[in-house]
Amino acid sequence: MAQLVGWSSAGAAPLVARDVLGESLAVGPIGVSAATVAGLAGRQRGPNAATSLHGRAGHVGSATRPASNWVSITELQARWKSVEARWRNCRMDLLQACHRLAAAGLVVGTAGNVSVRVGERVSLTAKGAALGEVTPDDVAVTDLEGKVLAGSPTSELELHLAIYRRYDAGAIVHTHAPMATALACALDQLPVIHYQLLTLGGAIRVAPFQPFGTRELAAGVVDALRGRAAALLANHGAVNYASSLVDAVEGAVLLEWASALYLDASRLGTPRVLDEQQQAAVRASAVRHGYRSLSW
C-alpha cells in the first residue's frame, strides 16, 4: 500500500516524491514527469498500483540542466524498492504485534489499538479493526501532527500522537485487557507488589476517566506516564509504550500478568507492597547481575 503522497518542483530544482514513510525520492533525469514517476512507482507496486497510487503532481517544468542530486531511473527504482521493503516490514510487524496481543487474550473484539513510529510517520491500526483479525488493509499512516496519509486511523489517534510527542516512544499498545481494566475500575494505581513491575518504571498510575478519543484523555495518560512505560486508564483500559513493537507488546503482557497477580493476592489478604528501599535493592541486584537497568 505504499503510495506517493506528493511531489514538488520549483524551476530547475529536482522533482521530489515523498512516500508514506517520509522517504524523499529525488527524481533526476531531465524531462521526467510526474506521470512517469507515478508509472514507475506503479510498476514497482504490482498490478493493482493504478487504483491506489495517489500522486499529486506539482508543476513540472521542462528543466534543461541537471541538479547535482538528480538520480537515474535505475537508482530511483532501487530507492523505491527499498521504501517498499521498509513499508512492508513495518506493516507486517504491526500485524504480528496485534495477533500476539489477541493470542495472549489482551484484546476483545475491536477494542484496542497499536502503533509504530518510523521517523516522522506513525503507522496505526485502523478504526474499527479487530486486532486478532487485522490484515494489511487495516493499517493507516499519519504524520506526527495527525495528518492522515493513508487509511482511516484508530479513534485513539490523539492518544498515540500525544505519547510520541512527549516521550521517546517507538511503539504504543492500547488494550482493554481484562485484569488491567478491572484494576483501572477500582484503584488509583497498581502498586509494586512484584519486582518485575520495575521494568515498567514502578507503580502504575491510573489516569482519570475521560471519554475515548479525546484530547483530555490523551493529556491525562501522558501525565500518568511520567517515568513509566505503562499507565492504566480509569474505567477504560491500559497503555504501554517502548522503543520497539516487541517490547511494547511484552510490556502489555507483563502489565496484565501483574494485574492478575494483584487480584489473586487481594483474595488472600492485603497484598504486601515493595517499599522504596526494597525497590532500590532490586535495581542494584539487577545491575550486579548484568541485567539492563530497571530504572525508567
Ligand SMILES: [Zn+2]
Ligand atoms: Zn480503548
